[in-house]
């Protein structure tokens with residue numbers, strides 16, 4: 577494709593400064609009610625190119641579901657501009673429905689009283705899926721998600737894990753270009769979670785389906801997404817590589833060293849401080865963005881080093897730190913992987 581401006585192809589998901597403000601009525605005293613505005617989404621901008629798999633995470637009430645609902649056309653934004661595959665979701669919701677698949681982990685889109693197979697048949701008719709496409713997609717989902725024994729079972733009799741697999745298949749029968757997964761592994765056991773993740777990975781790799789994944793289970797993100805967006809209080813506080821979260825959150829890494837013998841706490845290693853000593857083992861923390869190599873050299877030059885290991889901060893603690901910072905307002909604006917603040 578020619579691209580004289582050098583800006584690359586139009587992103588499949590293009591979100592510019594979207595907002596959603598809800599007006600709620602709150603009790604104020606015994607008889608009085610006051611109107612109040614809730615800024616659920618407060619000026620979010622991001623683009624997702626075709627084929628990318630992106631994690632969208634944030635604490636309860638951060639604005640994740642509201643964003644997804646705007647991306648699917650269920651909710652109309654209060655401000656900003658939004659295009660999915662070139663379509664305006666709120667205005668062209670029916671056309672968009674043919675291009676996207678949505679799975680809400682907390683509720684099913686299947687027909688409760690019907691066997692799974694009948695639900696799929698209804699989906700086929702609703703989306704007018706050509707026979708050959710339907711049969712091929714169904715066969716693939718049945719095989720990869722182990723649905724064969726479940727097809728004759730009414731949805732209400734399925735376990736949560738079985739139902740979730742059934743829902744994911746239903747969302748993919750019409751070959752969507754974009755798949756929104758809102759908490760797809762919530763409440764599932766370890767085996768079912770692994771199955772769902774494996775399937776999503778395959779769909780993305782084989783079909784090039786673009787995936788936006790909302791989850792509270794950070795293992796989902798670690799196993800599926802290289803890019804993660806963190807939302808808090810309706811604003812993006814981070815958008816970048818999962819690896820870059822470490823630098824953006826100013827996390828710390830820990831160097832654990834085993835010395836030949838018990839010694840006083842290691843001192844004088846630039847950028848590091850000793851936080852724990854247990855016999856010959858000592859723990860030194862240093863900024864995650866800093867290289868460990870000069871530290872190791874400095875310790876080895878001056879101390880009788882026997883062994884060492886490096887511990888990365890876990891993703892949970894980094895994200896908790898980002899949330900905490902957002903809540904205190906200590907670091908306003910979006911953080912990028914290079915640790916620079918960026919306008920949100």
Ligand SMILES: Nc1ncnc2c1ncn2[C@@H]1O[C@H](COP(=O)(O)OP(=O)(O)OP(=O)(O)O)[C@@H](O)[C@H]1O
Pocket residue numbers: 598599600614615616634635636637638639640641642643
């Ligand atoms: N229909 C609505 N009317 C009024 N306020 C709403 C409505 N929907 C959401 N909100 C408010 O908007 C904010 C964002 O909610 P949203 O459901 O998008 O968060 P979330 O990040 O998906 O949270 P969770 O992880 O708990 O699902 C919350 O304060 C919520 O109470």
